Amino acid sequence: xxxxxxxxxxxxxxxxxxxxxxxxxxxxxxxxxxxxxxxxxxxxxxxxxxxxxxxxxxxxxxxxxxxxxxxxxxxxxxxxxxxxxxxxxxxxxxxxxxxxxxxxxxxxxxxxxxxxxxxxxxxxxxxxxxxxxxxxxxxxxxxxxxxxxxxxxxxxxxxxxxxxxxxxxxxxxxxxxxxxxxxxx
Numbered sequence: 001x002x003x004x005x006x007x008x009x010x011x012x013x014x015x016x017x018x019x020x021x022x023x024x025x026x027x028x029x030x031x032x033x034x035x036x037x038x039x040x041x042x043x044x045x046x047x048x049x050x051x052x053x054x055x056x057x058x059x060x061x062x063x064x065x066x067x068x069x070x071x072x073x074x075x076x077x078x079x080x081x082x083x084x085x086x087x088x089x090x091x092x093x094x095x096x097x098x099x100x101x102x103x104x105x106x107x108x109x110x111x112x113x114x115x116x117x118x119x120x121x122x123x124x125x126x127x128x129x130x131x132x133x134x135x136x137x138x139x140x141x142x143x144x145x146x147x148x149x150x151x152x153x154x155x156x157x158x159x160x161x162x163x164x165x166x167x168x169x170x171x172x173x174x175x176x177x178x179x180x181x182x183x184x185x
Contacts, residue, residue, distance in 0.1 A: 001105055001106045001131065002102075002103050002104050002105055002106065003043055003104065003105075003106040003107070003108055003133070004043065004044040004045070004046055004079075004099060004102070004104045004106070004107055004108070005034060005035065005038040005043055005044070005045045005046070005107075005108045005110065006046050006048060006089065006107050006108065006109055006110065006111070006121065007031060007035060007045060007046065007047045007048065007073060007078070007110050007111050008048045008089060008109065008110065008111030008112065008117050008118055008121060009048060009049065009050045009111050009112045009113070009117050010028070010031055010047075010069060010070045010073045010110075010111050010112060011049060011050065011060070011066065011067060011068060011069055011070060011112075012065055012066045012067070012068050012069075012070055013059055013060055013066040013067065014070075014112050014113075014140075015028075015070060016065070016066065017059065017066035018058060018059050018066075019059060019113075019142060020142060021112055021113070021140040021141065021142055022140075022141075022142045022143065022153045023140055023141060023142070023152075023153035023154050023157050024136075024137055024140055024154075024157065026137070027112075027137060027138060027139065027140035028070065028072070028140075030110075030135065030137050030138035030174040031073070031110050031111065031138045032072055032073070032076065033138075033174060033178075034108070034110055034135065034138055034174055034177065034178070035073070035076045035078070036076065037178050037181060038108075039076065039077050041181050043108075043181065044079045044080075044102060044104065045076075045077070045078040045079055045080075046078065046079060046080045046081075046082060046095065046098070046099075047069065047073065047078045047080070047081050047082070048081075048082045048083075048084060048089045048095075048111070048117075048121075049067070049069060049081065049082070049083050049084070050084055050085070050117065051067065051083055051084070051085055052085070053085045080098055082094065082095050084117075086120075087116050087117045087119075087120035087121070088117070088120040088121055088123075088124045089117065089120075089121040089124070090121065090124040090125070090128065091124070096128055099130070104130070105129075105130060105131060106130060106131040106132070106133065107121075107122075107125045107130050107131075107132055107133070108132075108133045108135065108177060109121060109122050109125075109132060109133065109134045109135060109139065109169065110135050110138040110139060111138075111139060112139065112140055112141065113139075113140070113141040113142070113156075114139045114140060114141040114156060114157045114160045114161070115141055115156045115157070115159070115160040116141075118134070118139045118160075119160050119163075119164065122134055122164055122168055122169050123168055126167075126168045126169070131170070132164075132168060132169040132170065133169065133170050133171075133172055133177060134161065134164045134165075134168075134169035134170070134171045134172070135172065135173065135174050135177055136161050136171050136172065136173055137173050137174050138174050139157070140153075140157065141153050141156050141157050141160075143156070144156065
């Protein structure tokens with residue numbers, strides 16, 4: 001199996017902007033760790049960046065400081081940068097073609113938000129025939145309150161992981177993934 005690491009939306013919006021990631025603790029450190037391991041072991045890395053299509057948007061406005069990649073992610077090596085405008089990293093992007101052209105059959109999901117762009121991208125990958133590994137501690141989210149109700153950051157994260165493990169992804173920790181690299185990757 002040939003794998004690629006997907007680093008989804010690790011942008012300043014989730015650190016200094018309106019959507020600060022709160023759960024799980026240390027998710028950025030885990031993302032940086034897996035990016036470094038992927039580079040060391042020759043696993044291609046795709047960085048995905050979200051842009052809201054509206055020019056007057058309060059979040060992910062193209063060119064804003066919050067839209068920029070987190071500086072620690074931006075300084076690490078990666079093979080491809082994908083810009084997207086919807087939660088799914090495959091929609092309207094070259095991601096699928098790039099993965100197939102590079103002989104990739106497995107994607108490893110990291111980034112933000114667990115229940116939104118990570119979940120959607122994992123589902124898309126599965127539907128397109130890719131195997132999916134979803135790193136439980138290298139993805140993250142925040143609490144939400146809207147007209148549908150309230151959900152804590154931990155509830156959203158846990159529920160998404162449980163759903164992902166049901167027919168979509170192999171949900172594993174960063175440590176489990178690192179230990180498997182070179183054996184089954």
